Amino acid sequence: QVHLQQSGPGLVKPSQTLSLTCSISGDYVSSNSVLWNWIRQSPSRGLEWLGRTYYRSKWYNDYAVSVKSRITIDADTSKNQFSLQLNSVTPEDTAVYYCARESYYGSGSAFDDWGQGTLVTVSS
Amino acid sequence: QSVLTQPPSASGTPGQRVTISCSGSSSNIGSNDVYWYQQLPGTAPRLLIYRNNQRPSGVPDRFFGSKSGTSASLAISGLRSEDEADYYCAAWDDSLSGWVFGGGTKLTVL
Numbered sequence: 682q683v684h685l686q687q688s689g690p691g692l693v694k695p696s697q698t699l700s701l702t703c704s705i706s707g708d709y710v711s712s713n714s715v716l717w718n719w720i721r722q723s724p725s726r727g728l729e730w731l732g733r734t735y736y737r738s739k740w741y742n743d744y745a746v747s748v749k750s751r752i753t754i755d756a757d758t759s760k761n762q763f764s765l766q767l768n769s770v771t772p773e774d775t776a777v778y779y780c781a782r783e784s785y786y787g788s789g790s791a792f793d794d795w796g797q798g799t800l801v802t803v804s805s
Numbered sequence: 806q807s808v809l810t811q812p813p814s815a816s817g818t819p820g821q822r823v824t825i826s827c828s829g830s831s832s833n834i835g836s837n838d839v840y841w842y843q844q845l846p847g848t849a850p851r852l853l854i855y856r857n858n859q860r861p862s863g864v865p866d867r868f869f870g871s872k873s874g875t876s877a878s879l880a881i882s883g884l885r886s887e888d889e890a891d892y893y894c895a896a897w898d899d900s901l902s903g904w905v906f907g908g909g910t911k912l913t914v915l
Contacts (some may be wrong), residue, residue, distance in 0.1 A: 718904075727807050728850070728893055730904035745903045779849055786855045789838040792895075793861065795849035 683707035685780050685796035693774075693803050699767040703780030703796055710756045710763050711736045716783040718792065719754060719765045723776035733783065734763055770803045777801075808833065808905035809894050816913040822882040825910045827894030829875050833905055837897045839877040841870055844891040844909075853892070854879065881912070889914045 689701035703717070710717060716735040722728050732744035734754045744752050753766040767774060780796040810828040817823040827839065839857050842850035852861055854870035857877065869880045877896075881888055894907040 720904075727908045728895075728906040730906070732903075743903065746901055781849075786859065789840075789856045791840050791852050791855040792842070792850070793852045795851075798849050 683782060683794040685782065685794055687778070687780055687796040687799045689799055689801070691800055691802060693770055693801060694805050695771055695803055696769055699765070699770050699774060699778075699801055699803070701765045701778055701780070701799055701801070702762055703764070704760070704762040705782075706761075708782065709758075710761050711758050713737060714785060716790065717754075717756065717763045718781045718783050719778065720781055720792070721776040721778045722798075725773075726776070729776075731765070731767075772803045775801065775803045807908035808898060808901070809896065809907035811892075811894060811907035811910045813908065814911045814913065816915055817881075817884045818915045819884055819886065821884045822880060823884060823912065824881075825879045825892050825894075825912070827877045827879070827907050829877075829896060829905075831875060832900040833875075833896040833898040834872065834877055835875040836899055839870065839872050840895045841868075841879045842893045842895065844893065846890070850893060884914055886914050888912060 684706045686704045693699045716733045718733040719731040732754050734742050751768045756763045777798045777800050781792040782794040783790050784793045841854035843853045844850040857872040858870040867883045891909045893909045898905045
């Protein structure tokens, strides 16, 4: 049974950096058979995929075009967790942020485990 | 503005069958599998359908997914009050090199 536990501040000032962590139990961040994602949800933008990290003999990252210049997703194998950093935030980055595991289902993949969600408000 | 298009709302009475549509393009639904997620109020989304029409263990066979061309549908038969939730479709987009979602459909059980 996989459990993803999110942590991080719920309030970030404009122009600063949003930082969240997702701690994994029941799986390994360095597993060769899954990918680790960040997804956010807001009334104005709906569900929006932000990016992912995964290990296949070395670490890889994929980022959404909309945030590519501002985002970093890192893995920490010693703590079995991965993190999201989003720089230069604006009020438009206000959303509920989710971490999610992406597992393979045959030739496809799906988000089959999610964190509890963290409401992050960007405001001074 | 979501890349995949869903109706904002749908409704039905207990026992009825309802269908939720999801429209995309050749770069997403037209060339990749469609996934459906159910989001109950105040909770994270849950995987409902994978690879167009497959159900994870624990998902009742009342939920049925299908895909044709650049569109997909989720059908729910024998509607129950606990089906009241938001439903989202998703697919990988080859042009964007990322996952895209529909705007979500709020299902109300009358």
